[in-house]
Amino acid sequence: MSEDLLRYDILIQDALRGAVKKILAEVGRTGLPGDHHFYIAFDTNAPGVRISQRLKERYPQEMTIVLQHQFWDLNIGEHAFEVGLSFGGVPEKLLVPFSAIKGFFDPSVQFALEFDPGKTAEELPEELLEAVEELAKAEQEHAENEAKTAETNDDKQAATASKAEPEKSEEKGTDSDGGGEVVSLDAFRKKT
Secondary structure (H helix, E strand, C coil): CCCCCCCHHHHHHHHHHHHHHHHHHHHHHHCCCCCCCEEEEEECCCCCCECCHHHHHHCCCEEEEEECCCEEEEEECCCEEEEEEEECCEEEEEEEEHHHEEEEEECCCCEEEECCCCCCCCCCCHHHHHHHHHHHHHHHHHHHHHHHHHHHHHHHHHHHHHHHHHHHHHHHCECCCCCCECCCHHHHCCCC
16 A cells, blocks of 8 residues: 555645634624534644633543533634633633644534544644743733732731730630630830
C-alpha cells in the first residue's frame, strides 16, 4: 500500500471543521432555527482554548457544551469561536479553536461529526495563542487577588471578633472557666 502524501485524512477533517464554522456563523447571525441545537465536545488542553480555572479543574481533559436555549455572544472568528454560557448559575466566556473540537452533534436531525483534535493542517496564529495565554494569566491574577481580598476580609472579621470577645467577658465580670476577674484597661487609665 502506498503512502498518503496528500494527507486526505487531514484535508477532510479541516473541511468538516469548516462546515462547523459555517453552521455556527449562521447561528450567530440568525439564531437557532426550529429545534436545532448543538453538543460540541472539545479538548480543554488544546492550544488556544480559553476557559476559566474553575472549569479547567472540573473538566481537565474534555468538555461538552450545549448551544440551545441559554447562550449569548456567539462570535465566530477565523480560527476559533467564542460563546457565553452559564455553569451552575455562574456566567462564563469560552474561546474554543476549531482545531480543538472533538465532536459536533445536532440531535434534532441526528447529525454528527467526530474529529481527531490537533489533527489539522491549520496552524493557530501566534497572536491568538499569545492572547489566550495573556488572558489566562490575567484571569489567574484576578482570582488570586480575589482570594487575597477574601483572606484579608476574613482576617479583619476574625480580628474584630476577637476584639469583641473580651468586651463580652467584661460584661460577665469573669472569664469563661469561672475563676479570676476580667479587668478593663479603663481601670488603669488616669481619670481627669
